[in-house]
Amino acid sequence: FCLNNPEIFKTQLRAILRAGLHGNLKMMFPMISGHEELLHAKALLNEAAEELRVKGMPFQDDMELGLMIEVPSSAIMADMLAREVSFFSIGTNDLLQYLMAVDRGNERIAHLHDPANPAVVRILKMVVDAAHAAGIWVGICGELAGDIEFTPLLVGLGIDELSTSASLVPRVKKAIRSLDLTACREVVTHALSGEPAAEIYARTTGLARTRYPDLF
Numbered sequence: 479f480c481l482n483n484p485e486i487f488k489t490q491l492r493a494i495l496r497a498g499l500h501g502n503l504k505m506m507f508p509m510i511s512g513h514e515e516l517l518h519a520k521a522l523l524n525e526a527a528e529e530l531r532v533k534g535m536p537f538q539d540d541m542e543l544g545l546m547i548e549v550p551s552s553a554i555m556a557d558m559l560a561r562e563v564s565f566f567s568i569g570t571n572d573l574l575q576y577l578m579a580v581d582r583g584n585e586r587i588a589h590l591h592d593p594a595n596p597a598v599v600r601i602l603k604m605v606v607d608a609a610h611a612a613g614i615w616v617g618i619c620g621e622l623a624g625d626i627e628f629t630p631l632l633v634g635l636g637i638d639e640l641s642t643s644a645s646l647v648p649r650v651k652k653a654i655r656s657l658d659l660t661a662c663r664e665v666v667t668h669a670l671s672g673e674p675a676a677e678i679y680a681r682t683t684g685l686a687r688t689r690y691p692d693l694f
Contacts, residue, residue, distance in 0.1 A: 481515065484522055491526035498538025506544035506567055511551045513558050520562065546619075547605050548572035556605045560612035567641065568605055570620035574598060593622050594679035599631070599669045606636045617641055626653040626693055631669065631682040634662030649693055656690040 480487035494505050507519045523543070530537045547553050548569030560566070570593065575581070577597060580590040592598070609616035617639030622628055624642035626649055632640065633654060640650055665685060669678045687694060 481518055481522075484525075487522055488526040488529070491523050492530055492537075495527060495530060495537035495539075495541065496535065498541045499536055503538065504542040504544060504565070506546055506563075506565070508546040508569070509549060509572075510545045510547075510559070511549045513555060513562075516545060516559055516562055544614075548576070550577050550601070553577075553601050553605050556608035557611065560608050560614055563614065565614050566605060566609050566616040567639075568602065568616065568618045568620075568637075570618055570622040572620075573601070574622075577601060592675055592679075593625075593628055593631075594669075594675040594682070596669065596673065596675060596678065599635070599666070599678065602632075602635050602637075603666070603670065610636065615639065624650060626650060626690070627679075627683045627686050629653040630657055630662045630665050630685040630689075631678070633657055633659065634664070634666035653686065653690050653693060657685070658689075661685055 480490075491505075494503065497503055498505075505523075507516065510516050510519070520543070527537065527539065542564040544563050544565035544567055545552070545559060546569045547556065547559075547566050548571075550573065552559060553573065556566070574591050574593065578590045578592070578595065606616050615638040616636075617623075618632060618637050619641040622632070623640040624646040629640075629650065640654075642650055662685070665678075665681050668681055673681070
């Protein structure tokens with residue numbers, strides 16, 4: 479919608495750029511499915527910035543720009559996309575839904591929406607490695623970021639930031655502080671070695687319940 483309605487999109491972009499003068503603001507594009515889409519969105523962002531310059535309106539011209547990895551095609555192309563932005567944020571709710579071709583609202587197949595699925599672990603590792611190889615940071619938003627059963631897995635994968643609702647922040651912080659990085663990386667090593675989902679889940683939750691049992 480945004481790319482097909484550039485004037486509506488640029489109104490939002492100009493507003494974000496101007497608001498950046500008043501706080502620590504970052505911008506990210508959602509639902510990017512490929513390299514051309516990202517370049518198109520960045521071109522419109524540059525147009526919006528130039529329009530503000532012409533009007534003499536102040537704005538934040540060094541704002542960090544990132545994108546949401548929530549479409550499998552963007553995860554597969556993460557190495558190319560990482561060259562164009564300052565950070566990734568993995569939207570796990572949508573990424574898992576599209577990756578596994580599952581509707582979470584359908585109770586007959588909702589069980590397939592499983593973060594412990596080996597395919598999910600592998601695609602998350604792919605995105606993290608691509609981001610770090612390009613020298614940018616990568617975060618996770620969505621329900622998975624606040625699920626302390628999976629915190630060992632996410633830490634072991636090398637996720638740099640977990641974005642969750644404010645009410646869950648203290649729990650997630652305590653979970654992270656209770657973990658040992660080497661043990662978390664072992665969870666990931668086993669997960670990438672061909673373990674089935676049930677064993678991956680048992681391994682990450684087992685470490686979680688050992689290190690911070692009081693949070694369960």
